[in-house]
Amino acid sequence: MSFVMRAATADDLQPLYEMAKLTGGGFTNLPPDRGSLTGKLAGSDAAFARVGDDVSAETYVLVLENTESGDVRGTCQLFTAVGDQWPFYSYRITTLTQHSQELDRTVKAELLSLVNDLGGCSEVGGLFLHPGERAGGLGMLLARSRYLFIAAHRERFGDRILAELRGIIDERGGSPFWDAIGGKFFGMSFQEADEFNAIHGNQFIADLMPKHPVYIAMLGEEARKVIGLPHPSGRAAMRMLENEGFAYQGFVDIFDGGPTMLTQTDRVHTISEAHGGSIEATDLDKGEKALIAAGRLADFRCCYGARELRGDGVAIDAQAADLLRVSQGDTVWSIP
Template sequence: MTFALRAARTDDLEPIYEMAKLTGGGFTNLPPDRDALSAKLDRAAKAFARTDDTLGDDQFVLVLENTATGEVRGTCQLFTQVGQQWPFYSYRLTTLTQHSQELNRTVRAELLSLVTDLEGCSEVGGLFLHPGERAGGLGLLLARSRYLFIAMHRLRFADRVLAELRGIIDERGGSPFWDGVAGRFFGMSFQEADYFNAINGNQFIADLMPKHPVYIAMLDDDARSVIGLPHPSGRAAMKMLENEGFAYEGYVDIFDGGPTMTARTDQVKSVTEARAHQIERCDLEYGERAIIAAGRLDSFRSAYGMREVTPEGTLAVDETAARALRVGPGDEVWSVAR
C-alpha cells in the first residue's frame, strides 16, 4: 500500500469534510462546514494557479491519497503570510517585575498580553490524519512534506514560520482556558467561538477582547494549569516540530491556550537539508529511506521512497516511489532523509 501527498482539488471537498467531522473541535483550519471548506479549496486553487514566485497571501491545501484506491486519508495546509485579511492575534506570556524598598520585597507577576507579533509569518497547519491510518509514519510524511513544499517554492514563503498546536480540551468539548479568560467577556462557549472564528475570522476578538494584560494569578486553577500545553493528541506533533527546529517562545492561542511554535524558515531542518537532483534511474532496490517530492504547485507530489546519490550527482530511486510520484529518468525531484 502506497500513499502520496498531492495538491488538493475542489472535488476533494467531501472526503475533507468527512475528516473534519472527526477532529473533535479545536481545529480552526479544518472546520466541519462544507461552505468554509469549499472556500478554502477555492482559495487554494487560486494559490496553485498563481504563476509569479513572490510572497503573497496564499493558502495551499494538500491531501494524502491512497494511490491504489484513490481514497483521501489525510490533509494539511500552508499559509504564506498570516494576518493579511484580518489581524493574527496571540497571547504572549510576559513577566512584570516590581520592587518595594519599604517592604524589601520583589514581586514578579506573569501576564498574558494580546499581541499581533506573528503577523506576516508563514504558517503550517490544518494537519489531520484519518484515525484508520495512524500507523506507518504517515503523520510524519504529512508534516515534513510541507517543508519540502516550502523549500521547492521558497520565494512564496516568509522568513519566519509558525505552527499552532491545539490546546487542552475537556471531555465536554470545552476549553478550560477559554472559560477562564475570554469566555468571561464574550458570553459564548468555546465550541461556539471556535466555530465562529473558523467560519468568519477573529475580528470579533479585536472588537470585544479587553486590550489590557491579564494577570495569570487572577485566573482559576483550571485555566492556569493548561496555558502553553498541547492537547494529548498533539504531543507527538510538538516533538516533531521541535525536531525540525521550532521552539515555544511564550505565544499561546487566544482560544484554547495551546502553544504556538516558531522557527526561522531557512533554519527548519527539512528545509535546510532538502536537495534537488535529477533522476538517473528508477530501479533502486536498497538505499537510504527518504521523503521524495516532485512537481511544482498543483503538480506537487511527495511520498516515502529510497534514494541513492550517484557519483555523478544524479539520483537513483526505487520503482514504487517513482510510480507514486509519476516521475522517470531525467525528471527533477527534491528529497530529505526520513
C-alpha cells in the same frame, strides 16, 4: 507503500468534510462546514494557479491519497503570510518585575498580552490523519511533505514560520482557558467561538477582546495549568516540530491557550537539509529510505521511497517514480 501527498482539488470536499467531523473541536483550520471548506479549496486552487514567486497571502491544501483505493485519508495546509486578511492575534507571556524598598521584596508577575507580533509569518497547520491510518509513518509523511513543498517553492514563503498546537479541551468539549478569559467578554462557549472563528475569521476578537494585559495569577487554577500545553493528541506533533527546529517562545492561542511553535524558515531541518537534484535513474533496488517530492505547485506530489545520491543527481526506486509520475531528468527534492 501506496500513499502519496498531492494538491487538493474541489473533488476532495466530501472526504475533507468527513475528516473535519472527526477532529473533536478546537481545529480551526479544518471546520466541519461545507461552505468554509469549499472556500478554502477555491483559495488553494487559486494559489496553485498563481503565476509569480513572490510572497502573497495564500493557503495551500494538500491531501494524503491511497493510490490503490483512491481514498483520501489525511490532509495538511500551508499558509504563506498570516495576518493579511485578518489580524493574527496571540497572547504573549511576559514578566513584570516590581520591587518595594519598604518591604524589601521583589515580586514577579506573569502577564498575557494580546499581540500581533507573528503577523507576516508563514504557518504550517491543518494536519489531520484519519484514525484508521495512524500507523506506518503516515503522520511523518503528512508533516514533512509540507516542508519539502516549501523547499521547492521557497520564494513564496516568509522568513519565519509557525505552527499552532491545539490546547487542552475538557471532556465536554470546552476550554478552561477560554472560559476564564474570552468567555467572560463574548457570551459564547468555546465551541461557538471556535466555530465562528473558523468560518468568519477573528475580527470579532479585535472588536471585543480586552486590550489590557491579563495577570495570570488572577485566573483560576484550571485555566492557569493549561497555558502553553498541547492537547494530549498533539504531544507527538509537538515533538516532531521540536525535531524540526521549532520552539515554544511564549506565544499561546487566544482561544484555548495552546502553544505556538516558531522558528526561522531556513532553519527547519527538512527545508535546510533537503536535496534538490535531477533523477539519474528510476530503477534503484536498494537505497536509504527517504521522503521524495516532485512537481511544481498543483503538480506537487510526495511519497516514501528509496534514494541514492549521485553527486548533484539522485537515483530513486521504480515505485516512487511511478507514484510521483517522474522519469529520468526530472527534478526531485528528498530527505532521509
